[in-house]
Each structure stands twice: as C-alpha cells, then as structure tokens.
Amino acid sequence: MKDIKSKLLPLLHIGYCTPQIARLAQKIKEPATTIHYNIKRMEEEQEIITYKAVFDYKKIGEGFCAVLLLNLSADEYGDPETVGKDLAKHSEIESVDICTGDWELIIKVRTKDQDAFYTFLRRVITRRGIVRTKTLTSLKQLKTEWVEN
Amino acid sequence: MKDIKSKLLPLLHIGYCTPQIARLAQKIKEPATTIHYNIKRMEEEQEIITYKAVFDYKKIGEGFCAVLLLNLSADEYGDPETVGKDLAKHSEIESVDICTGDWELIIKVRTKDQDAFYTFLRRVITRRGIVRTKTLTSLKQLKTEWVEN
C-alpha cells in the first residue's frame, strides 16, 4: 500500500493538530468566538507552543522506555546545555532536563525494544562529554505527557 | 473579566484538540480523504490516545520542574502500581513510571515555584508506602513532550 502511517506519525508527534474550539465552547459554555479569541492570544504570547498527538507507544512500536541519568565531564566537552541540545535532536528522546546534584542531565528515551535501546546507547550516548550513565528502565508507564494510561 | 484561560488550560492539557487533515494532506501530498481514513483507523486501533496542547510551562505559571525517584516499602502499602496510579491522578504530575533497581517509581512534577513544590511534596509524597524520595530539580528543560524548547 502507501504506508501513510509512518509518514503521519512523526508529524503528529510534534504538531499538525489544532484546538477544537466548538467542543471547548460547549464544554465551558461560552461563545466560540470568545474561546477563539483567548486561544489565539495564548498562541501569540507563546504560552501554547504546539498541538500534538499522544500515542500508545507500545502499539506504534516504541514499547521500550528508559530514563537515563548522565554525568558530564568537567572539561569543555561536558557543557550540559551543549550536550543536552545535541541529544534533544534525536527522535528517540522524549525529554531532556538539565539538573544539579548527582547528575547533570536526565533524558527520557523510547525505542522499539531493548536491542534498539542498546544500539541507541552506543550510537548516541557514547560521546565526548558524557562520562557516566545510569539507566532506569521503565517497566510500565502509568502516566505519560499528562495522560493516564 | 471572565478568566477563560484557566478553564481552557486543563482541557487543552489532556485533549480537546484534533489533527489538521488538510495540512497533513498538503505536507504528505496525498488526498485529504486518505489521510482522514488512516488517522481514523489509528484512533480506532487506539494507537493514538489523544490530541493535546504543549505549553511553555514558565509562561503558564508552572515554572518549577523536578524528577522524583521513589523507594516504596516492601509491605502491602508499597505496591508500585497502586501507589503510582494514585500519584498519577494529581494534576501536578506529568508522568509516572514503574521501574526496577534503585528506585521503584520515577515521577515528573511541575509546580509554580519551589514553595508550591514543597507543599506538593508534603501533601502528596508523604504517604504510606513511600519510604524514601530523591528530588532531582530541573534547572532547564531543553526538550519536553518531544518538543524542543
């Protein structure tokens, strides 16, 4: 066939969605134009960044999930912002947070399975600046992106 | 005024959005009806769970973010699934993951500021079953819910 799905997934993952003004208006019991006005303002103020889909990751072949705690080197290669921004570009990475304390970076990763995760680790995490990695494997996700499963 | 915004935020946070079929069709260069058909199928298969907004959390007064690592007690109160599902109900919690190893639960929390976080900790995390908590405070979020900041 045409394999539309694999083309849609990455787009819906980050955007290509829009608020349902009519439904919101009905729910809040206010005129649709009022809802429209308020949402547009939030978009202009960039309080709203995007509208996107949330998936059942098991069903789209991203069943493996792990949280990585990273230690960075103290030299010029270990700048958390530089390393973090590089990591953020990878499509397997859901979130990147800069921290203080025992670890400098926390990243959440999704892959097809443990094999794919291992490949990801070797490909992405083996990098100058990252000196130590602790992997916390998620056995089950009870809530993801604010959505209860 | 009417404070529409505070009514919209919780709704857009978890849903009340929809895919933009026309834009997707244009992007992928396929007929809109084909896109429509494929998306409806993904919804039926529940590969897509919902469509939602992603916010700039600083701008909506949720500027504080932390990752909590939790140890649970070995008794009947410390069942990860029970504790996790309870935690998942709280609107401050973005994600809940059940893990194995040093910590049984990983949760990501957002609050207005550190004060609100402290209140949250006292209110929610002080609970039978949770025996130890490690807080990793996020100084900066480079990527959130797949969206680069």
Place this chain on the structure above:
DNA sequence: CATATTTTTGAATATTATTCAACTATTTAT
C-alpha cells in the same frame, strides 16, 4: 483464480474555524 476485505479517492455535504464589526468592560492618562 474468484471472492472478500481493506485501502484509496473525488465529489457532495456537514461542521467548524475565522473574520468582522459592534458592543462592553477595564485600564490609563489628564
């Protein structure tokens, strides 16, 4: 290979978002 099922698609319709202009409330300046 015939038949059933799934997927693709254009045309017609239904629904929804958006624009616009008027009005109301709130804020700002004098």
Place this chain on the structure above:
DNA sequence: ATAAATAGTTGAATAATATTCAAAAATATG
C-alpha cells in the same frame, strides 16, 4: 473623577476544513 484608549466579549456572515458516501483500486483469502 472622568474622558480616552485599550482589551475582551459576542452574534452574524463567511471561509475553510472535516466528514460522509459511493465507487474504484489494491490486497488478502479460501
């Protein structure tokens, strides 16, 4: 305190988009 300016609300009209439908094409099944 009051006028003027600005921001927010709203209904009616329009524009854009999703959805339905029926037919055709592709794929799977017995």
